[in-house]
Amino acid sequence: DVKVTQSSRYLVKRTGEKVFLECVQDMDHENMFWYRQDPGLGLRLIYFSYDVKMKEKGDIPEGYSVSREKKERFSLILESASTNQTSMYLCASRGQGSGNQPQHFGDGTRLSIL
Amino acid sequence: SQQGEEDPQALSIQEGENATMNCSYKTSINNLQWYRQNSGRGLVHLILIRSNEREKHSGRLRVTLDTSKKSSSLLITASRAADTASYFCATDTTGFQKLVFGTGTRLLVSP
Numbered sequence: 001d002v003k004v005t006q007s008s009r010y011l012v013k014r015t016g017e018k019v020f021l022e023c024v025q026d027m028d029h030e031n032m033f034w035y036r037q038d039p040g041l042g043l044r045l046i047y048f049s050y051d052v053k054m055k056e057k058g059d060i061p062e063g064y065s066v067s068r069e070k071k072e073r074f075s076l077i078l079e080s081a082s083t084n085q086t087s088m089y090l091c092a093s094r095g096q097g098s099g100n101q102p103q104h105f106g107d108g109t110r111l112s113i114l
Numbered sequence: 115s116q117q118g119e120e121d122p123q124a125l126s127i128q129e130g131e132n133a134t135m136n137c138s139y140k141t142s143i144n145n146l147q148w149y150r151q152n153s154g155r156g157l158v159h160l161i162l163i164r165s166n167e168r169e170k171h172s173g174r175l176r177v178t179l180d181t182s183k184k185s186s187s188l189l190i191t192a193s194r195a196a197d198t199a200s201y202f203c204a205t206d207t208t209g210f211q212k213l214v215f216g217t218g219t220r221l222l223v224s225p
Contacts, residue, residue, distance in 0.1 A: 004156070035215075042202065042217040043157075058212075090156055100145050100164055100206075103213060105156035 002027045006091050006106035013113055019078040021109050023091030031094040032074035033103065034058075034066060036087040043090065049074055081113045120203060124220045133190040135219040137203030138183075144206045146179055146186050147213065151200045160188075160201075193223045 007022035025032065031050050035043040035058075045058030047066040055066050063085060067075040074093075078085055088110050092103040121136045137146070145164045149157040163170045163179045163186065170177045176189040190197055200220050204213040 040217060043215040045212065045214075048212065092157075100162060102147055102159035102162055103157075104159065105149075107156045108154070110154075 002029075002093065002104040004091055004093050004104050004106040006089075006109050008109050009107060011109055011111045013078075013081050013111065015081060015083060015113060017078075017081045019081050019111070019113075021076040021078075021089055021091075021111070023074045023076070023093075023106055024072050025074075025093040025104070026072065027093065027095065027104070028071065029093040029104075030071070030096045032068065033092040033094070034064075034074065034076045035090045035092065036060070037090055037108070038087050046076065083113050085111065086113045087111060120201070120216045120219045122219060123217070124222070126222045126224065127193055129193060129195055129223055129225050131193055131223075133193050133197070133221055133223070135188045135201050135221070137186045137188070137216055139186075139203075139205045140184065141205075141207050143181070144208070146177075147204045147206070148175075148177060148186075148188050149202045149204060149215075151202065151218070153199070157202065190221075193221075195223050195225050197221060198223045 004025045013019050033048040034046045037043050044060050049055045049068040065077045088108050090108045091106045094103045119138050147162045148160045151157045161172050161177050163177050174191045179186045200218040202218045204215045
């Protein structure tokens with residue numbers, strides 16, 4: 001089974017801090033994704049990556065950056081955390097090949113910015 | 115941008131009953147996927163239906179797709195308390211697996 005591991009289940013940070021969320025997958029997947037999930041808004045795509053050192057903006061990239069130095073690891077960075085970035089963050093991965101493959105999700109990081 | 119809209123937003127049933135959730139979307143798709151999320155956890159993939167398929171089964175799950183109406187339904191038969199979760203549809207419109215998720219249906223199955 002595919003395993004996507006997010007480094008923290010819960011995280012509390014202060015406004016203005018630089019925050020790193022880490023995600024590792026063990027299936028040699030080319031594609032990795034970062035979403036945030038908020039009540040009533042569903043999942044919204046922040047960034048995705050289709051290869052090492054490659055990244056694409058999603059629907060809500062403002063205030064975030066990403067890093068993919070190794071194939072198995074995709075990091076989400078909050079450059080200067082703000083209270084409106086308090087949310088549940090979900091990482092996912094997907095293999096290459098035809099478009100008809102599912103995404104595999106980690107358990108999420110619930111981030112609170114105080 | 116929201117592509118899928120689930121209906122109803124919440125559904126409460128008894129164990130043994132069937133649960134039906136609907137998803138509508140706006141643009142042409144390559145496939146539509148259904149995911150489940152237990153409280154406070156990540157999403158788990160349930161089933162994928164391609165745009166040229168009309169119906170698909172997996173255990174107690176049945177998914178239909180009507181591309182002319184841009185809608186899909188997920189039927190869970192003989193529901194169990196363990197089916198209590200939120201269910202999301204997600205559409206793949208580009209073939210690049212950049213999924214767009216709806217806001218979900220919260221299902222409560224009471225013993």
